[in-house]
Amino acid sequence: MSSAVSPLAPTNVPEMPTLAGVKLATAAAGIRYKGRTDVLLAVMDKGTSVAGVFTRSKCPSAPVEWCRAKLGAGKSSSKAKSSKAGTARALVVNSGNANAFTGKTGRQSTALTATIAAKALGCSPAEIFLASTGVIGEPLDATKFDGVLGTLAEQAVPGEWMNAAKAIMTTDTFPKVATATVKLGKAKVTINGMAKGAGMIAPDMATMLAFVFTDAPIAAGALQALLKGGVEDTFNAVTIDGDTSTSDTLLAFATGAAAEHGAPKISRASDPRLKAFTKAFHAVLADLAEQVARDGEGARKLVEIIVEGATSKASARRIAMSIANSPLVKTAIAGEDANWGRVVMAVGKAGEPADRDKLAISFNGIRVASRGARDPSYDEAEVSAAMKNPKIQIKVALGLGKGRDRVLTCDLTKEYVAINGDYRS
Amino acid sequence: MSSAVSPLAPTNVPEMPTLAGVKLATAAAGIRYKGRTDVLLAVMDKGTSVAGVFTRSKCPSAPVEWCRAKLGAGKSSSKAKSSKAGTARALVVNSGNANAFTGKTGRQSTALTATIAAKALGCSPAEIFLASTGVIGEPLDATKFDGVLGTLAEQAVPGEWMNAAKAIMTTDTFPKVATATVKLGKAKVTINGMAKGAGMIAPDMATMLAFVFTDAPIAAGALQALLKGGVEDTFNAVTIDGDTSTSDTLLAFATGAAAEHGAPKISRASDPRLKAFTKAFHAVLADLAEQVARDGEGARKLVEIIVEGATSKASARRIAMSIANSPLVKTAIAGEDANWGRVVMAVGKAGEPADRDKLAISFNGIRVASRGARDPSYDEAEVSAAMKNPKIQIKVALGLGKGRDRVLTCDLTKEYVAINGDYRS
Numbered sequence: 001m002s003s004a005v006s007p008l009a010p011t012n013v014p015e016m017p018t019l020a021g022v023k024l025a026t027a028a029a030g031i032r033y034k035g036r037t038d039v040l041l042a043v044m045d046k047g048t049s050v051a052g053v054f055t056r057s058k059c060p061s062a063p064v065e066w067c068r069a070k071l072g073a074g075k076s077s078s079k080a081k082s083s084k085a086g087t088a089r090a091l092v093v094n095s096g097n098a099n100a101f102t103g104k105t106g107r108q109s110t111a112l113t114a115t116i117a118a119k120a121l122g123c124s125p126a127e128i129f130l131a132s133t134g135v136i137g138e139p140l141d142a143t144k145f146d147g148v149l150g151t152l153a154e155q156a157v158p159g160e161w162m163n164a165a166k167a168i169m170t171t172d173t174f175p176k177v178a179t180a181t182v183k184l185g186k187a188k189v190t191i192n193g194m195a196k197g198a199g200m201i202a203p204d205m206a207t208m209l210a211f212v213f214t215d216a217p218i219a220a221g222a223l224q225a226l227l228k229g230g231v232e233d234t235f236n237a238v239t240i241d242g243d244t245s246t247s248d249t250l251l252a253f254a255t256g257a258a259a260e261h262g263a264p265k266i267s268r269a270s271d272p273r274l275k276a277f278t279k280a281f282h283a284v285l286a287d288l289a290e291q292v293a294r295d296g297e298g299a300r301k302l303v304e305i306i307v308e309g310a311t312s313k314a315s316a317r318r319i320a321m322s323i324a325n326s327p328l329v330k331t332a333i334a335g336e337d338a339n340w341g342r343v344v345m346a347v348g349k350a351g352e353p354a355d356r357d358k359l360a361i362s363f364n365g366i367r368v369a370s371r372g373a374r375d376p377s378y379d380e381a382e383v384s385a386a387m388k389n390p391k392i393q394i395k396v397a398l399g400l401g402k403g404r405d406r407v408l409t410c411d412l413t414k415e416y417v418a419i420n421g422d423y424r425s
Numbered sequence: 426m427s428s429a430v431s432p433l434a435p436t437n438v439p440e441m442p443t444l445a446g447v448k449l450a451t452a453a454a455g456i457r458y459k460g461r462t463d464v465l466l467a468v469m470d471k472g473t474s475v476a477g478v479f480t481r482s483k484c485p486s487a488p489v490e491w492c493r494a495k496l497g498a499g500k501s502s503s504k505a506k507s508s509k510a511g512t513a514r515a516l517v518v519n520s521g522n523a524n525a526f527t528g529k530t531g532r533q534s535t536a537l538t539a540t541i542a543a544k545a546l547g548c549s550p551a552e553i554f555l556a557s558t559g560v561i562g563e564p565l566d567a568t569k570f571d572g573v574l575g576t577l578a579e580q581a582v583p584g585e586w587m588n589a590a591k592a593i594m595t596t597d598t599f600p601k602v603a604t605a606t607v608k609l610g611k612a613k614v615t616i617n618g619m620a621k622g623a624g625m626i627a628p629d630m631a632t633m634l635a636f637v638f639t640d641a642p643i644a645a646g647a648l649q650a651l652l653k654g655g656v657e658d659t660f661n662a663v664t665i666d667g668d669t670s671t672s673d674t675l676l677a678f679a680t681g682a683a684a685e686h687g688a689p690k691i692s693r694a695s696d697p698r699l700k701a702f703t704k705a706f707h708a709v710l711a712d713l714a715e716q717v718a719r720d721g722e723g724a725r726k727l728v729e730i731i732v733e734g735a736t737s738k739a740s741a742r743r744i745a746m747s748i749a750n751s752p753l754v755k756t757a758i759a760g761e762d763a764n765w766g767r768v769v770m771a772v773g774k775a776g777e778p779a780d781r782d783k784l785a786i787s788f789n790g791i792r793v794a795s796r797g798a799r800d801p802s803y804d805e806a807e808v809s810a811a812m813k814n815p816k817i818q819i820k821v822a823l824g825l826g827k828g829r830d831r832v833l834t835c836d837l838t839k840e841y842v843a844i845n846g847d848y849r850s
Contacts, residue, residue, distance in 0.1 A: 136766025341561025
């Protein structure tokens, strides 16, 4: 496994502000990795709202099932449950073991982890949210959390965002954080997020783990709507290898602490006062999603695929994903080859409406193909020079309608094969 | 590009018998490759029936459109056309240039090639079938065939099967041929086939080019039905990289020459006399399809994926293809790692009915996972030893129904990236 940082890592890493109502602590619990942190505890103030979206895998991990069940409690008509519905007191994340395909043991492990955390914090296990990432199929020994989580609960402090982002990494080569500050009513509110990739990345969801926190007072239902609205063009528009993890989890937490300095309480996502917040929230998601693509396993090129002129946005998305997931397109980009023939192939295999004789293809703004053939102005030297750029934009104009979409991916290198041919054993 | 023969190449290459009614010749026309043959002319006797199945790409190559149009003529009600419908006098194949995404020039190129061949043979251009394989988007200069095809028509002889299979290769590391001899009525008939891969291989069709010839007297409609029936579990059950070529072409030719020594004329695929022939015909297709998988670009392992216990055969196929096309499964096999967690991931992402707690997974007959967790009898050393085998069978038992299917693929190696990152430029 390469330990070099991706050449596509962002050069400007933001200073992460503290966020009222959230305290963080990390530890090395020795789950899999030696000599590095592998557990994150995020402690939230009472009254924190929570929302989540998860993998669409038919074989989800035990923590995904745990979180879904706790969020689903909000839909229950039972009054006993509804008092805690949509609220969270803590998030426990471990890296190194995904607790996926671990059967009954896996379910017991999530329950034990939540019980240990709840005891340390004096809350209900139903208010503990869990995420695990790493190898699939190995039993996760939750007793390792005993003691550790108690200590972390005592140590948790507001400013540990970078360490938190580091603790959730697996094959990631850099920690992924993003932040935004925006007005809600007349109050300043903060949004802080972190994510980890870096392989088995495809919709839906298009990441393994991402967590976004805000001090804005947003009710759980509104937060859920915000998250669903934001994920479609961010995390769901990123693919590394077309492989969907069993563990994909995106959770959002709203502590509500900003209400103390005047932020209005928001109960509906359609509230007009939420406009600027929504934009900032989506920008944080987009930033994190792009960082996932920038840290795709073995990536040397960030690839943006834009499909326009499709019969619909959904059709444009399917064509863009067909291009983004094509091993032949991805290896060509790794070879700095503007191989638009392979783009045509990927358009053709998507099964969506496309007319060869109307198709135009550009690489980094240089049109290489139009009207079903090589563009008359095609200049191999010019295009070859453009392909040396670490960011490659492939634009496909179908000329059929107004459907447009954008997807991010990376190239497919020998390093990807090396990382994944020598990961588990 | 590696020139080493795939370690998975068949050790027993059949002696290809002559086939009455077919003559073959090859030449080096300098289309792209230097110092190797790149044109094949197959000349068929008058009265030869033809059938074909093609890529489902929405951007098919000019030769695919040409062949479809000629076969489609059989459906015309025009009597003038129907006299030639479903008949072929020659097949012209070139490697090095796919004549795909070449627009109007490409259509002119196919017409010119057919005209040159028809003139050399004294037949109608509508009886000339064409296939091209190689780079996409480069204009194919058909004037290069002028003279060459005339010479080939004079030189064509019955026994050139291996040279023919060599002339259609691109990144293939070995020529792919198969043969069968079977009784039709009381007469012995022969089936000879050839194919080329070796990347951009996925259903539907799951190969670039394959041609099957027989001296059996089978009418075009019956031949088409035979071909459609045979392709589903052979060429359509092979994937190398999930990428569908714009040029995929499988043509079948029946010269009918065996009628001279008593083979009955067959007009319907359901004719009971065709039973043994159908079996042999499908076996030839299966043999060729397996050879395509064995020559997948950079392949070091032949991978057979069997899914059983699915809710239907179609569901089993989709799950098998999800596994077969997963870069993470393929890289794990390249690393000789029985990483069943990634198999679970691929089952989960297929979107088909699957119950984690009923799932069982075996590698080469060794059960590694059952009932949603690692199998109690799991022995890492035993499994690791099995993974060194050049043929890997992954069996997934879903435990839901009776749906079963089988798909062939290969592993994903650094060599695949090397071949495809340095192919065109």
